[in-house]
Amino acid sequence: MDVIVLGGGLMGTASAYFLARRGARVTLIERNRIGTGATVASFGNIRRTGRHLSQLPLAHRSLKLWGEAERMLGRNVEFRATGHIRLIFDEGGLADMRAYADTARPWGLELEELTPREIRVRFPGLGPEAIAASFSPQDGSGNPRLIAPAFAEAARGLGAEIIEEAEVESVSRDNSGFHVATSKGAFAAECLLNTAGAWGARIAAQFGEDVPLEARGPQMGVTEPLPHRILPVVGIWTRDKEYGAYLRQVERGNIVFGGAAERVPVDLEPGHARADPMRLPLQLRAVARLLPAIAKVAVIRTWSGCEGYVRDMLPVMGCSATTPGLFYAFGFCGHGFQLGPGVGDAMAELITTGRCETPLDDFRIDRFSRAA
Template identity: 50%
Template sequence: MKTYLREPARADVIVVGGGLMGAATAFFLRTHGLSVILLERDLVGQAASGTNFGNVRRQGRYLPQLPLSNRSRDIWGRLPELIGEDAEFLPNGHIRVTTRPEDGERLEQYARDCKPYGLDLTIMTGDQARKMFPMVGPDITTVSYSPHDGHANPRLAAPAFGRAARRAGALVVERCEVTAISKDASDFVVEAANGGRYIAPMLQISGGAWGRWMAKSFGEDVPMAPQAPQMGVTEPLPYRIAPVIGSASGVTEEVVYLRQVKRGNIIFGGGRRGTADLVTKRARLDPMNTLRQMPCLARLVPAVSQLRVIRTWSGVEGYVEDSLPVMGASPTVSGLFYAFGFCGHGFQLGPAVGATMAELIATGSTDIPLDPFRMSRFTQDAATGPAATATRQT
């Protein structure tokens, strides 16, 4: 039987990886008039973009990341007019709480430091906070309140951008496992297990935890490892918790967070991460971590101690050694761009990552500072790299 080669598909840009970053980039590239092919191994938004906690927060971030985060918050508020869906975004606020004086001092310092970046936080004592948020537990001593942050549904966000990109004219190819990426004199060539062949002069790698091996095919490596954040959901109770509530503890096991959806269920996450396998695409859920999470969650909101957990899950996420993503143009390969490795705190950033990368690809520049996220930081002396440790609350 004869084998017929499929005619290659061509575009201005190929985006590999159909998570929130890739889908948003594809959509915004179309607003710049560029033709784009979005390739996703499974379904758009099926991996980490669809299994995370759903936090849309700015506070607690690495300060130079706030311009990107602020841009994203603006886009989150305009989703219905941009893509025709709201992804259940609720701007009901975000509070970070502490039980120790030293953690409270860090919250107060951060509130001072972030103000020049346009983020205004309100610091409250535990008693002041309980007057405004009566569900907060009696052990809480300091609270940082960001009134315009909130949460959204991660199962909806990336698919919504994918549909919007397709409506705008992008070629979105799902169930398309990339097997090889190369570049000839002028074009990138992407080959897929389904026999597809895709060609473009520009390429963005947005492969999440799998982005490292794609970058290595161009001689650029990232100290990044796959891990499995741990999430769960409780049975419903009457809706009463509007803001996202997260711990600002310096103790890993105590860094938990929760949000309540309008249906009444409480979604939670945090604590230790499990292991993940890039080959099997499996994330290991640790039942002991769920047991450790529960008393910490009850310290935030005592009512949680009376609820049954009805489901737990995880996802495969990529964590870079310095807890910052890889974002921007390749320092060595013309036409190559990166947007991966968001270390469990990329959901809120996703829309602005797409807008910023599309702007960079289409025009060659962007007003959003990307220097801390450059690929070249891994080949420079550590003393010249960004001094950063990003908060690990997603």
């Protein structure tokens, strides 16, 4: 089986790897460099807490693969299962957390509720005004700059062809399969997997499938190093977007943070947002609620990227409803990093066997036309 994968972020490279591992002949085409789209803009959060319930089976599948990544890929991608804590500062957040914990439990996610004293003892320095927290001990973080190149290199080792800096000029299908013309030549295959992220809707539209997707850029930042003491990824349960911050500390001591600042619209040409320095004070105030010590350190870099947000905040994943041999995995709405390995494994299973053990029905592309 020949498969062309369009898009070289985490979804595309993971799919290329698992497809090649199943014996498919894979050509991956990326318009820039591997991992330079939504993946490199990612916070690196590997969390299941707060996910839409229908994503949890995929998230569980993916978490298992994150745990195997270093052995599987032959490279350290800095996966650390240090846990994920979400702090709570008001009764509304506490009610939301408890309701989510109750509904997620049958889906296989167990959340531990922490008291203020347990937070202080187990995670000193975090959220001194928090009234409670949820804790998921098996979740954690990974390095967004390492994971896509690691999957791409491993896929190449299994025979996949990885083509970078190739602008796609046209995509078509005839009785013999799919044809992709690029600035680096023409390619053909019997199957096409669209993992083009924020650009994915453009490709889907060429096959009569419209997806209500917007391209947006997050605002991320990193501080100078602090003495290492914060192991888990830290987030918040809140109904107030101005406080929706998150952070993690890398082993070198730097604090990576994001959230609170509204994601900005992105023009797909060139397809990269810039961080807005005017938004940084508001963002840091929200982060300081989680970690007061951050108010005393310098921010050394900020960045953004380009993510695809679908109207219902669920990804597009699975078979095309109009075109045999066409498959989709895009539009992960800024929440795709944790899912990446599971997405690649699931898509490879679906493409090569015609079935998938992980339920994907909620992510079907024809859900938009059915709702019209």
